Each structure stands twice: as structure tokens, then as C-alpha cells.
Amino acid sequence: MSLSMSFIMFLSLFAFAPLCFSHKNNGGYLYPQFYDHSCPKAQEIVKSVVAKAVAKETRMAASLLRLHFHDCFVKGCDGSILLDSSATIISEKRSNPNKNSIRGFKLIDEIKSALEKECPGTVSCADIIAIAARDSTVLTGGPSWEVPLGRRDSRSASLSGSNNDIPAPNSTFQIILTKFKLQGLNIVDLVALSGSHTIGNSRCTSFRQRLYNQSGNGQPDYSVDQSYATQLRTRCPRSGGDQNLFFLDSVSPTMFDNFYFKNLLVNKGLLNSDEVLFTKSKKSMELVNEYAQNNELFFKQFAKSMVKMGSISPLTRSRGEIRKSCRRVNSH
Template sequence: GCDGSLLLDSSGSIVTEKGSNPNSNSARGFDVVDQIKAALENECPGTVSCADLLTLAARDSSVLTGGPSWMVPLGRRDSRSASLSGSNNNIPAPNNTFSTILSRFNNQGLDLTDLVALSGSHTIGFSRCTSFRQRLYNQSGNGSPDITLEQSYATNLRQRCPPSGGDQNLSELDINSAGKFDNSYFKNLIENMGLLNSDQVLFSSNEESSELVKTYAEDQEEFFEQFAESMIKMGNLSPLTGSSGEIRKNCRKINS
């Protein structure tokens, strides 16, 4: 989150958010964060928080893969706690309905435009078989696949994601260019080739959302502009500042 709580390891009374359903075996790269933090501590001890480090890394990941850049407001401080239940209850799940996903965004002060634009981050990266298996075999609990999933794409996915086993097998969130930050994610949704149910419902379940998908599919520049705006907005959600929290020496544990 905006307070770096995602990075904490479990210890004592703290039960880590790393083990929450949305994050377990999904959020990765913690070793890279540790390396960056070690370098920062070496140069400027106790100056840059883990929360700011994460926010800057998100922006730089966009830039390095060909996406937009934006000015990151800095000065966040790190939490001295974590919330497993908060992570489980606030982060949308891959099989959530559109209305549930939107309400979880609304609860954090983000709107429908933010939801569609920020979902466009799925233009890069991968997802585990466990996050989309239901769509391939048993979408509604009746033993049938999701009819909104393009058939040849579904056949391709079944080869990587069998009915049982292979839980951690990865598939591209954007089958066309998983390593490039572009607008092909939205083009895929129009072709019914969104990997996650939570991706495809942006096009199939709501007219206003569907229109935004079409807009971003046609105009990459508009997507980039809105993505940057929504990332700044999300990065400003209730950060710890001033004398609140701390600046951790090690992102995995609170200062003793």
C-alpha cells in the first residue's frame, strides 16, 4: 500500500500482507526492493522510505517498458504494522464481478475511470493458473467454461493451465506484448481475450466502462495520460506523512 506495509515480513504480532490471497505467490520482486533500499541506506541513511521507494519503482517500471512517466509526490513514511484482512478485503479478486471490483475501488476514493485506466497495467506481466482456471473449466459452477472467452485463446490457455495441478504456471496478462507497456491490453478485451475475469468484465459488463476500453484501445496517448493521472491519485491515498510512522532501515521489518 501507500505506507509500504506490503513489504513487511511476519514477526511477533504482525501478520504479513504478503500472505494475503491477492499477494501470496503473486506480488514478487521483494529481493530487488531490498537491493535498492540497501543502496539508498548506504548513500542517504534514514532518508527514503520504503513506501516512496515502491512508488518510484512503479513509475520507473512503466517508463522502462515504454509506458508513461509522471512526477511522483514524495514524502511518504512507512507503517509500523500491516493488515492481512485489509489486503484480503480491499484488493479485488480475479473472479469478482464488475460491481464488486468497482465498489472496492470506490471505497478507496477511486472512480470508474481510474479502475479502467489502472487495469491497463495488465499490459505487462503474468498471472498464475490459479487466478484464471475457473474461466477455463467451471465459470459458473456448472462445469462449463466462460462463454466470453475467445475459443482459440481458451484452448491455448488450457495447455498451460490443466483442470488440476500447475497452479503456479504463468500466462501473459497481455498475450500480444507482455513485456511492453502499450494499449494492446484494451484491444485484447474487445477481442474477448482478457486473461482474468476481472479484466474481461471491464468490456462485457458495463457500458461506461466498455466505452473507456474502446477509447483507450484506439488512443494510446489518452490511455497513457489517464494512467499517469490515476497513478498519482492512487499514490496520494492516505499516505503516512510528517511524524507518522517511520522510515524503515530494512523494508522487511519495523525499526526496533
């Protein structure tokens, strides 16, 4: 009898294993098996839709990654970035970091629609963003990781948070590091996650000041390789062309690899926020060198830091809701 009871207790513990080994943050639990019973095809559906979109337009992979960053840095990973403006909400899409640049909303709508057909009212928009970011990384040659799941969706947005909490491309190293630390992320996370700039594009308006001596000291910005700067000026003039796009990694712009870090070693980082990683901090400089030399090390840390970032202040259990449409809160 005691042997039978022991076996039953073992089975009970095993059944609740996901909860025991989950990531706890702000009183909530996230774990990769969250939808195994309620929507077993959830991750397969997300991957399928994302794969088709990335095959059609490689840039979409970077856009989905960025969507995840910009969501998590404002009130936590709660899908607030997806909300449109309404009578009670001012959308984060209108903020300076997001206006005219953040994208992928229609694709998230497409994924949500497919999931609502498969298992209505089950998978949150916040989790969709997190899974799509992982799949985007893998589809472009980057590392994979198990995405902790169970986030619920916010019923509000924060325009001020979006304007103030997301690091800007022209921020100083200390400001960027401070904004990461406010989210519970450290300098290792900062450098590793900056490696996402190995794919995607940036607009002329985000780095123009580096090309035209707008610092006002009468000297060129020698932190940019001058032949590289000359090349950039052809499509990024002193005025106009604000929305012209440039690869963040000029060597392998559609492949997720460590060329981003190799570029920094030869002064070919596009943004000021890239360049400062190799010029303003001994620790970040050491990390840039390590990742430039060891792609496997970069991949391992990137995956670890993505899980950490994706677990910032999630809404779980009775907090938040599962939106029927990612663009608006449910009517109650």
C-alpha cells in the same frame, strides 16, 4: 525599501512553492521535490537499480507495479506490504492475494541498501515502491509522471485488509468498482489502472474457472475467445499446474501499450476482472474502446490515475517512520 521587501517576499513564496502546489491527502503533503535537498540522488539511485533488474528480467517491471497497487489498497501507500512477520506483526505477504504471487522484495531491499549508503534514514520504503512503479512503467515503454513524495512507513501491517481490500481476479465488476471507490478511485481510474495488465503474468489458478465451465450452467464461457481458451488449456489443466504462468497480454506481453484494451475487444482478456470491463458496464466499455483506439489518451489517464492511487492515505510528518530495513519496523 518596499521594493526590496517585495522581492524578499517573492523569494520566500518561491522557496515554499513545493508545499503550495503539493498533493494534500488525509492531512499530509506529498510533492515531487521532497528529497531534492535531503537526498538529491534518491530517484536516480532507484532508477538505476530498477533498470538493471528489468534488463535482467522484464517480468520484474510488472511485479513492482503490482507491489505498489497491493501496498496502496491496504491502509494506504505506507510500505506495510514489505513487513515480514514478527512477534507483533502478521505479514500481508501471507494473504490470499499475495501468497505465492507478490514479488520484488529482494529488489526493494537492494534499493533501500543503496539509499541508506547515500543518505541514511532519509528515504522511506513507501516512496521507494512508488518511484520503482513509475520507473518500471517507463522502462517497458509506458508513460512517465512526477511522483509525489514524502510518504513515511507504517509500523504495522494488516493481513485482514490485504485479504479483503484488494480486488480478486474472479470478482464481479460491481465488487471491483466498490473496492476502488472505497479508496477514493472512480470508474475511470479503474479502467485506466487495469491497463497495467498490458505487462506481466498471471497464474493458471487465477483464471482456470473461465476455461472449464466451473460456473455450473452447462455452457462454455463465451466471454473468452474459444481458440484462445483452447490454447490456454494446454498449460492450464482442470487440476494441477496452479502456478503455471501466462501472459496477461498475449500480443505484446513485455511492452507497456494499449494492446490490453485491444485484446478485450476480441474476447482475449485473460482474467475475469479484465473481461468484465467490456461486458458489465456501459461506461467502462466506452473507456475500453477509447483506450484501445488512442494509446496517448490511455497513457495520459494512466499517469494521472497512478498519481491519484499513489496518494491514498499516506503517513506524513510525524506519523509513521523511515524504516532502516523495509522488512521490519525500527527498534525504539
